[in-house]
Amino acid sequence: MNQAPAKVGDRAEDIDTPALVLELDAFERNLRTLADSVKGRKVGARQVRVRAHAKTHKCPEIAKRQIALGAIGVCCQKVSEAEALVDGGVADILVSNEVVGAKKIARLAALARRARIGVCVDNMQNVVALQASGAKLDVYIELEVGMRRCGIAPGQDAVEIARAISKSPHLKFAGLQAYHGRAQHMRTIEERHAAIEGAAQHVFEMKRLLEKASIPCPIVTGAGSGTYMLEVEASAWDEIQPGSYIFMDVDYAKNEWAAPLPRFEHALFVLATVMSRPAADRAIVDAGLKASSVDSGMPLVWQRAGLNYRAASDEHGVIDIAPGAQAPALGEKLYLVPGHCDPTVNLYDWYVCVRNGRVEALWPITARGALN
Amino acid sequence: MNQAPAKVGDRAEDIDTPALVLELDAFERNLRTLADSVKGRKVGARQVRVRAHAKTHKCPEIAKRQIALGAIGVCCQKVSEAEALVDGGVADILVSNEVVGAKKIARLAALARRARIGVCVDNMQNVVALQASGAKLDVYIELEVGMRRCGIAPGQDAVEIARAISKSPHLKFAGLQAYHGRAQHMRTIEERHAAIEGAAQHVFEMKRLLEKASIPCPIVTGAGSGTYMLEVEASAWDEIQPGSYIFMDVDYAKNEWAAPLPRFEHALFVLATVMSRPAADRAIVDAGLKASSVDSGMPLVWQRAGLNYRAASDEHGVIDIAPGAQAPALGEKLYLVPGHCDPTVNLYDWYVCVRNGRVEALWPITARGALN
Numbered sequence: 001m002n003q004a005p006a007k008v009g010d011r012a013e014d015i016d017t018p019a020l021v022l023e024l025d026a027f028e029r030n031l032r033t034l035a036d037s038v039k040g041r042k043v044g045a046r047q048v049r050v051r052a053h054a055k056t057h058k059c060p061e062i063a064k065r066q067i068a069l070g071a072i073g074v075c076c077q078k079v080s081e082a083e084a085l086v087d088g089g090v091a092d093i094l095v096s097n098e099v100v101g102a103k104k105i106a107r108l109a110a111l112a113r114r115a116r117i118g119v120c121v122d123n124m125q126n127v128v129a130l131q132a133s134g135a136k137l138d139v140y141i142e143l144e145v146g147m148r149r150c151g152i153a154p155g156q157d158a159v160e161i162a163r164a165i166s167k168s169p170h171l172k173f174a175g176l177q178a179y180h181g182r183a184q185h186m187r188t189i190e191e192r193h194a195a196i197e198g199a200a201q202h203v204f205e206m207k208r209l210l211e212k213a214s215i216p217c218p219i220v221t222g223a224g225s226g227t228y229m230l231e232v233e234a235s236a237w238d239e240i241q242p243g244s245y246i247f248m249d250v251d252y253a254k255n256e257w258a259a260p261l262p263r264f265e266h267a268l269f270v271l272a273t274v275m276s277r278p279a280a281d282r283a284i285v286d287a288g289l290k291a292s293s294v295d296s297g298m299p300l301v302w303q304r305a306g307l308n309y310r311a312a313s314d315e316h317g318v319i320d321i322a323p324g325a326q327a328p329a330l331g332e333k334l335y336l337v338p339g340h341c342d343p344t345v346n347l348y349d350w351y352v353c354v355r356n357g358r359v360e361a362l363w364p365i366t367a368r369g370a371l372n
Numbered sequence: 373m374n375q376a377p378a379k380v381g382d383r384a385e386d387i388d389t390p391a392l393v394l395e396l397d398a399f400e401r402n403l404r405t406l407a408d409s410v411k412g413r414k415v416g417a418r419q420v421r422v423r424a425h426a427k428t429h430k431c432p433e434i435a436k437r438q439i440a441l442g443a444i445g446v447c448c449q450k451v452s453e454a455e456a457l458v459d460g461g462v463a464d465i466l467v468s469n470e471v472v473g474a475k476k477i478a479r480l481a482a483l484a485r486r487a488r489i490g491v492c493v494d495n496m497q498n499v500v501a502l503q504a505s506g507a508k509l510d511v512y513i514e515l516e517v518g519m520r521r522c523g524i525a526p527g528q529d530a531v532e533i534a535r536a537i538s539k540s541p542h543l544k545f546a547g548l549q550a551y552h553g554r555a556q557h558m559r560t561i562e563e564r565h566a567a568i569e570g571a572a573q574h575v576f577e578m579k580r581l582l583e584k585a586s587i588p589c590p591i592v593t594g595a596g597s598g599t600y601m602l603e604v605e606a607s608a609w610d611e612i613q614p615g616s617y618i619f620m621d622v623d624y625a626k627n628e629w630a631a632p633l634p635r636f637e638h639a640l641f642v643l644a645t646v647m648s649r650p651a652a653d654r655a656i657v658d659a660g661l662k663a664s665s666v667d668s669g670m671p672l673v674w675q676r677a678g679l680n681y682r683a684a685s686d687e688h689g690v691i692d693i694a695p696g697a698q699a700p701a702l703g704e705k706l707y708l709v710p711g712h713c714d715p716t717v718n719l720y721d722w723y724v725c726v727r728n729g730r731v732e733a734l735w736p737i738t739a740r741g742a743l744n
Contacts, residue, residue: 002742016476016744018743055687097687100702149688276494289712290741314449315427315449330497331473348743371390372388
């Protein structure tokens, strides 16, 4: 683990760079905005549950704050992420993903002796392997609802999987995982609405088939930051899994944010230093590909009109300076909003938590690099 | 630091995934191919020196093997990388980059008391700051030779910087850093040749200006894996800085490899597991954006005709299966060649070193995440 780039009490301008800066006021407002937006929203007689996605933040400190505001637990995508979160004190985790391979299933089984653990399946062979581990697990069937990644379509094969889980002495059939990842980044609210309506039809169809087979379906879980209120309004989901809402990145900010979704604020930044001013129209910063993931586009220079982060190489970012813009000086620090928050967080060991221009806390990203 | 995904002696098929696998036979052939290709090549009366770039591997174990085969030391891009390499036993490091900011310069100065340290400048203000630190440093002027990133153009301003360094009681003017990064990935050898010829003209012009000013220029250093023999043949460089040759990635493999450059082999792989087989024409693997950097394109499925890694999300890769191709089974492991090796290595804590199907060693990537 690398040394933290600041100490508690440091002024923000003295943080060494590149650094991952969390603006606590904006972050806390995002936490509350999410909690408020689902308060009192019911599916049938039950309050909609929040199970925040920890793949975004990879940090027990953040998970605990989500739980304190009402989340019933978190999701992870990897067993090793779940291990880091359980080590950090989180007691209820859904691995919202398939876990395949003897070593990984053995680790999942060990974890299920320390915390409540859920996992997804989309294949009977995987159910047999989970069953053979002897682990006490909540098992969800991952339903294909339009993402075309993992998942099984509603139908008799899925019913047979649910039946096999239900009959297992150790496993519990916990319900359906129904996440439409592609819908999250559709730009207009109408497109997202249509996608989630389509996903809901898959969920309803599967629930009908399960009911016909007399297999109770306790929970339908899914949804992300870009759509979760659409899932709530569709009345097919009992539980939502938003992750990115705590930070907001450039890609999510390109979405149309309109009712029924609330607005979230940018709370996560890459702090960078201008390390070269080779020309009047160009500044080079010390944050490139290894400091900000560019898979969903370049970072945005925050609140500096006319500065455009144009290109990233491994350790450098090239910023074009528009005519008339206030040019940054050598050594000046700039705040960048990452293009995509999850893989950007995965590059860092520490959140440098800032309030009113001072470092208030340093939170270790203990599930950073938790790949397997 | 995450747990290693294997133990020494494990069979390769039992490595947990995703894992970064180094095939030692291919890696060692690459090391020797580079060393052999410059053997006996002189600039004036002196043997061309190899200063391998450690930004690629971030690992003292690899640096030591490069030095054992003749490299005089390594380059890094960040002070924290250099710290990790010095901690690992490397005694001669050039930070082939500008170091800006009081905290970083203080760390560089501390490091220069433990090892021979070089650094680049492109700005007089930075020379003044380095000088004020009291550090004993080899200082190189970074010359703009066509990359349009950092660097100063040949001219009187650059001569004045060289003069200021020469007059400093602590700093030593060590020469010129002249690296044409864009040239590395030009696909035809003719394009690369023309780019390096152009870069050489900038170097010769700067050397003439320094000679006129009676400022000795001990070393010209630069060049990468895609061009280094062109720099050697241009007779303007005394020292080369290849990095990626040890691994080869998909992007470099797209280059035309022809004389005077030797051929290198793929030695670095991301080992992935098929975690879902949702359709006859699709397999999902457990290695996505957090396991392989896609900034230069998707990974390649190694030696499996008809399998095409089409899309990456954070923790998943989507592999299309062509009609008639041998489809991978659930749980099967696939070797992926990363699109871009440097930022991919930066996602891992361990090289799992394999020879003849067995894990021979585990090398910690101690400069992983060394961002500042």
